[in-house]
Amino acid sequence: MASATALLVRDELIGFAKSKVMLVLWVVLPLIAIVGYFLLPATLTGGGLGDGLGGGLSATAFMGFLESSLSGTVAALMVAVDIVSEKNRKVYELFVIRPIRREAIIWAKFIAVFSCVTVACVVAMALGIAVDVIRGQPMTGPMIYDAVKSVVALTGVIALSAAVGVFFGVVARSILVAVILILYVGQNLAIVPMLPMYLGILPGHFWVLMAVSGALVGVLLWISGLLFRRAEL
Amino acid sequence: MVASLVQLRGVTKRFYGQPVLSDVSFDIAPGEVFGYIGPNGAGKTTTLKILAGLITKFEGEVTIGGANVVTERDKTHALLGFLPQSAGFQNWRTVESALDTLGALSGVPSATRAKRIPELLERFGLSEARTKKVKQLSGGMTQKLGLIQALLHDPKVLVLDEPLEGLDPPSRKLLKDIIRERQRAGTTVLFSSHILSDVEDVADRVGILNAGKIATSGSIRELMTAFGLPIEIEVDLAVVPETLPFDGLGTVTPHKPDQWRLEVPTSGDADAIIHTLIERTLAAGGRIRKIGVAEPDLDDLFAQYITRSAARG
Known part of the structure; x- marks a missing residue:
C-alpha cells in the first residue's frame, strides 16, 4: 500500500514538474517579481527618494512579502482545479478500480502541490537573497534567521492552503465553483490557526501556530479522504 | 450447475x-x-x-x-x-x-x-x-x-x-x-x-x-x-415473373432490387413454402437466383423486443 502511495506521489511530482504552470511558478514569476522590485518607487518600499533601485526594502524581504501573499492561493487553486478537472475527465475511474486506497490519490496530489509551491517560494527567496548580495547588502545573522523563519511559516500557509484546495477539489463539481469557494471561503480559513492564540487558548508562539496549522492540515486531508473514498465517480 | x-x-x-x-x-x-x-x-x-x-x-x-x-x-x-x-x-x-x-x-x-x-x-x-x-x-x-x-x-x-x-x-x-x-x-x-x-x-x-x-x-x-421470431424466406429473382409468387404465403416486403423477404409464422413449414415459391416462380416464367431461410439475428431479436415493449406501453 505504501508503495502505491509512493508511486502516486512520484508520478504527481513528475506531472506537476513537467507542467507549464511550474515553469511559470519557478522561473517566470520570480523574475517578474524581481523586475517589479526594481521598478517600485523607493517611497513605497520604505526608503527615501533617491535611495536608488528598490528603495529601502531588501529584495529578500520584498520576495518574502510577495510569496506570503500569493503562494497559498496558488497552491489551493492548483490542487483544486487539477482534482476537479481530472474528476470531470473520468481520470480517477481507472485508478480507483485498482486495489489501492482511494485516499492515496488525493494525498499524493497534496504532497506534490505542496512540494512544488514550496520549491517556488525557496527559489523566489533565493533570488531575492542573490539580488541583495549582488547589490552589496549581504544578509546578517538575524536576517538569515528571519528569512528561514518566514520560509518555514510559508510552508505552513502552503500546506494549509493546499489542504483547503484538496477539500474543495473533492466536493466541487465544476472548476468555477472550486475557484469561487477557494477565493471566498478558503482565503478566510487561513486565519483559523491563529484563532487559539487570539482567543488566549494557546500561547502566541511561532511553533504553536505551526503545530495548529499542521493539525488542521491533517484534519482537512482526513475529511477529504473520507469524502473521496465514499464519492461515486 | x-x-x-x-x-x-x-x-x-x-x-x-x-x-x-x-x-x-x-x-x-x-x-x-x-x-x-x-x-x-x-x-x-x-x-x-x-x-x-x-x-x-x-x-x-x-x-x-x-x-x-x-x-x-x-x-x-x-x-x-x-x-x-x-x-x-x-x-x-x-x-x-x-x-x-x-x-x-x-x-x-x-x-x-x-x-x-x-x-x-x-x-x-x-x-x-x-x-x-x-x-x-x-x-x-x-x-x-x-x-x-x-x-x-x-x-x-x-x-x-x-x-x-x-x-x-x-x-x-x-x-x-x-x-x-x-x-x-x-x-x-x-x-x-x-x-x-x-x-x-x-x-x-x-x-x-x-x-x-x-x-x-x-x-x-x-x-x-423464446421470442418466437417469425421465419423469413429470402427470395432473389434473376428474372422477375409478371405475377409475383408470394400470394397467400405470408407477409412480403421488398428487401433489395429483385429481392423480397417473406415472413411466415414460426409454426409454418418453411421447406414446403420454399417448394411452392419455386414452383410458382418457374411456372410464371421467372428464374431464381437464390432462395432460402434467412436466420434471424440479434438485431431482429432486439428490434422485436423493443417493438413488443413499446406495444405493451
Whole structure:
C-alpha cells in the first residue's frame, strides 16, 4: 500500500514538474517579481527618494512579502482545479478500480502541490537573497534567521492552503465553483490557526501556530479522504 | 450447475429518486462471455459501474468471486479489469507511463510490465505511439489504450463498457479475437454494446436491459426460440415473373432490387413454402437466383423486443 502511495506521489511530482504552470511558478514569476522590485518607487518600499533601485526594502524581504501573499492561493487553486478537472475527465475511474486506497490519490496530489509551491517560494527567496548580495547588502545573522523563519511559516500557509484546495477539489463539481469557494471561503480559513492564540487558548508562539496549522492540515486531508473514498465517480 | 463468478441480486439504483435500475438480477459463470445490450439510457453503464465499484449506493447485492463489490472492494478489484465508457488519462502522461503506473497499481511486477506493455501495444498497433502524450491520441487510439490497461494485469473478470465503440473494423475484429482468447484462458467477460452483430459473434449469452429492468437473458438461440421470431424466406429473382409468387404465403416486403423477404409464422413449414415459391416462380416464367431461410439475428431479436415493449406501453 505504501508503495502505491509512493508511486502516486512520484508520478504527481513528475506531472506537476513537467507542467507549464511550474515553469511559470519557478522561473517566470520570480523574475517578474524581481523586475517589479526594481521598478517600485523607493517611497513605497520604505526608503527615501533617491535611495536608488528598490528603495529601502531588501529584495529578500520584498520576495518574502510577495510569496506570503500569493503562494497559498496558488497552491489551493492548483490542487483544486487539477482534482476537479481530472474528476470531470473520468481520470480517477481507472485508478480507483485498482486495489489501492482511494485516499492515496488525493494525498499524493497534496504532497506534490505542496512540494512544488514550496520549491517556488525557496527559489523566489533565493533570488531575492542573490539580488541583495549582488547589490552589496549581504544578509546578517538575524536576517538569515528571519528569512528561514518566514520560509518555514510559508510552508505552513502552503500546506494549509493546499489542504483547503484538496477539500474543495473533492466536493466541487465544476472548476468555477472550486475557484469561487477557494477565493471566498478558503482565503478566510487561513486565519483559523491563529484563532487559539487570539482567543488566549494557546500561547502566541511561532511553533504553536505551526503545530495548529499542521493539525488542521491533517484534519482537512482526513475529511477529504473520507469524502473521496465514499464519492461515486 | 457451475457456481457463478459474477452475481447480481435485486439491484435497484435511483438517481434523484428516479429508478435507473429496477431489481436487476443475473449470474455469469466462470469463463462465460456475457453480452449486455439495451437501448440508450437503459442502465447498462450504471450496472457496469456498480460491478466496478464506482457506484456504491444501491439496493441489492453484487458479488465477484464471492466478494461483495462494496464491502470487499480490494478483493473484487484484484479480480477485475474494467474499461469505462470513456477512459480518461492524465494529459501529461505518455502512453507508456500511463500503462506502467496503472499496471503497477494493479500489482503487476516491474519485469512483467516491461514485457507485457510492449507486447500489448504491438498487438493493438500502438507501438509507434508509446512515447506520445495521451492527449495527442485519437479517440480510437485512446479506446485501445483503455482496453490495454484493462488487460494488463491478466484479470479473472473483464468488464467492458462499449469496448467496440470508436474502433475501426480491424480493431473490432482484433478485440473479438482477444475476447475469445481470454475466454479460452478462463477469463469471464461482461461487455455492453449496441453493435449487436459483434455481440452475437462473441457472446455465449446475452442479457437485454430495458428501462432499468433486465428483460430477459439466455443464449442467443434460447432467446430466439423464446421470442418466437417469425421465419423469413429470402427470395432473389434473376428474372422477375409478371405475377409475383408470394400470394397467400405470408407477409412480403421488398428487401433489395429483385429481392423480397417473406415472413411466415414460426409454426409454418418453411421447406414446403420454399417448394411452392419455386414452383410458382418457374411456372410464371421467372428464374431464381437464390432462395432460402434467412436466420434471424440479434438485431431482429432486439428490434422485436423493443417493438413488443413499446406495444405493451
